[in-house]
Structures are given as C-alpha cells and as structure tokens.
Amino acid sequence: MDVIYRYDPFAPLVPREVTDTESALARLLGGNQRFGELVGRLQERTMGRGSDEPLVIPMCPVAWGLPLFQGQVLSQTPFAAILACSDARVPTETIFDQWFNDLFVLRLAGNVLGAECLGSLHYAIKHLAESLELVVVLGHSNCGAVQAAVSTYLSPTNFADIAYTYSLRSLIDQIQIAVRGSAHALHEEGGSRIRTDEKYQELLTATAVYVNAAVSALELRRELTERKARQPVVFGVYDFGTLSVKALPGAVGSATNLAAFLGAAPANPDELSAYAREVARAVLRMNE
Numbered sequence: 001m002d003v004i005y006r007y008d009p010f011a012p013l014v015p016r017e018v019t020d021t022e023s024a025l026a027r028l029l030g031g032n033q034r035f036g037e038l039v040g041r042l043q044e045r046t047m048g049r050g051s052d053e054p055l056v057i058p059m060c061p062v063a064w065g066l067p068l069f070q071g072q073v074l075s076q077t078p079f080a081a082i083l084a085c086s087d088a089r090v091p092t093e094t095i096f097d098q099w100f101n102d103l104f105v106l107r108l109a110g111n112v113l114g115a116e117c118l119g120s121l122h123y124a125i126k127h128l129a130e131s132l133e134l135v136v137v138l139g140h141s142n143c144g145a146v147q148a149a150v151s152t153y154l155s156p157t158n159f160a161d162i163a164y165t166y167s168l169r170s171l172i173d174q175i176q177i178a179v180r181g182s183a184h185a186l187h188e189e190g191g192s193r194i195r196t197d198e199k200y201q202e203l204l205t206a207t208a209v210y211v212n213a214a215v216s217a218l219e220l221r222r223e224l225t226e227r228k229a230r231q232p233v234v235f236g237v238y239d240f241g242t243l244s245v246k247a248l249p250g251a252v253g254s255a256t257n258l259a260a261f262l263g264a265a266p267a268n269p270d271e272l273s274a275y276a277r278e279v280a281r282a283v284l285r286m287n288e
Contacts, residue, residue: 065101
C-alpha cells in the first residue's frame with residue numbers, strides 16, 4: 001500500500017479557514033478522524049486485508065502553513081494552543097493531523113500546569129490572540145505519570161524514591177488531586193467494595209487520566225478568565241485503543257457532537273466533582 005502526498009501547483013491555493021471556536025474544534029476532530037482512518041488502513045494491509053489501492057492525500061502549502069518561497073518566514077498564527085503530555089507515543093500534531101503553524105504546543109509529563117507552562121500559555125494568549133481560537137488540555141490513556149501518582153496513593157511507601165527528587169515530587173503531587181478525586185468518585189459510584197476489586201488500581205488509573213485533564217483545564221480556565229481571554233478551554237483524552245480523542249471513556253465525537261470529542265473545562269470544583277463521577281460511571285460500565 002502506498003501513501004502519497006500530492007501537490008498540484010496549478011490548483012488554487014486554499015488558505016486555512018479557522019474563524020471561531022466551532023471551526024477550530026471541527027478541524028481538530030476531522031484531523032483526529034483522518035489519523036485514525038490512515039492508521040486503520042495501514043493495519044488492515046499489514047494483516048493482508050483491505051484494498052491495496054494507494055492512499056492519495058492532497059496537500060496545499062498555504063493550508064499546511066509552509067512558505068511558498070525560499071527564505072520566506074511566516075508569522076506565527078496557530079488556531080489552537082494545546083497543553084499535552086510529554087509521552088513519545090502521543091505526538092500532538094500527528095494525532096490531530098495538523099501541520100506547520102497550526103498548533104502552539106506545550107508538552108509536560110502528566111499534562112500538569114506548571115509555572116513555566118502557564119507563562120508560555122500567557123504569551124500565546126497575549127501575542128497570538130488574533131489567530132488563536134481555542135485552548136486544549138490533552139491527556140492520554142496509560143499515562144505513566146498518572147500511574148505513578150496512583151501507585152504512590154495506594155502504596156505510600158513507594159513514594160520514598162520520588163520524595164528525594166523535588167521536581168518529580170512536585171509533578172506527582174499535582175496529579176494527586178485528580179487521583180484522590182477519582183478514588184472518591186469510584187467509591188460513590190461503585191460502593192465501598194470497589195477498593196477490594198482486583199482491578200481497582202486499573203480502574204482508578206483509567207478514571208484519573210480523565211479527571212487529571214479536567215483539573216488542568218479548570219485551573220487554566222480560571223487563569224484565562226482572570227486575564228479576560230476570549231478563548232474557551234476544552235479538554236479530552238487520547239485513547240491508544242481507538243486512536244481517538246474523547247471527553248469521556250467510550251464517547252464518540254462527531255460533527256454534531258463535538259462535546260463528546262473535547263469537553264468544556266469545569267467552571268468550579270462542583271462541576272469537576274460531577275465530571276469525576278460521570279467518568280467513574282463510564283469506567284465501571286465498560287468493565288462490567
């Protein structure tokens with residue numbers, strides 16, 4: 001199977017058109033769906049199934065944010081700022097099928113909101129406001145940082161190796177907020193016996209991945225509200241199993257259901273708690 005990127009120099013140059021929040025969300029959703037379809041076709045061919053017809057992907061240098069002339073330096077005009085995890089398996093532009101000058105990306109382990117990260121986002125909001133339509137917090141399934149936080153929560157003695165490294169300890173401490181909230185939500189939704197379930201650590205990690213993204217989104221929403229930024233904050237989780245981004249376990253985003261793709265950041269602790277319970281219900285339902 002051939003994957004061909006094709007450029008027709010005689011075709012009209014089509015600029016990127018992202019003019020509001022909804023079109024920014026739709027562009028990210030469409031890109032994530034294209035990524036999933038491409039990987040799906042490659043997997044089918046690997047297993048000897050599907051069509052062996054070449055996959056032709058048309059490209060336009062203007063829409064891809066590339067310079068048309070040698071030496072040309074374009075102005076920075078991303079349509080979305082994304083706070084994502086540093087995990088090497090989750091390259092942000094790739095999973096959204098975006099290219100040069102589309103995304104302003106910050107990547108930190110556990111997608112936590114540190115001081116330097118926040119400063120970079122403040123820069124984007126102030127200096128790139130004309131093109132920036134959206135701020136996204138992106139977590140992912142099987143997150144190592146969240147797994148470490150869950151492990152230290154369930155077995156505090158495991159915290160000793162982390163405790164002597166301030167930078168690592170501060171990262172894990174930030175994620176503990178999501179882990180504790182997830183544990184409480186699972187207890188509420190699954191009853192007191194949930195903690196004796198042999199899959200409890202797995203259930204807690206799966207829940208905390210989503211809640212951790214929501215915690216960062218809540219903090220970021222507060223920061224941007226104080227600065228009177230116009231861009232909304234949304235969040236979601238990239239799932240390795242389905243190759244898709246979703247706001248809840250098992251959700252399926254679509255052009256008519258963008259909220260299932262990237263959800264609005266909680267406005268307050270009560271909304272965060274309600275979301276944690278919703279995630280816990282979904283995780284428990286998927287593991288019945």
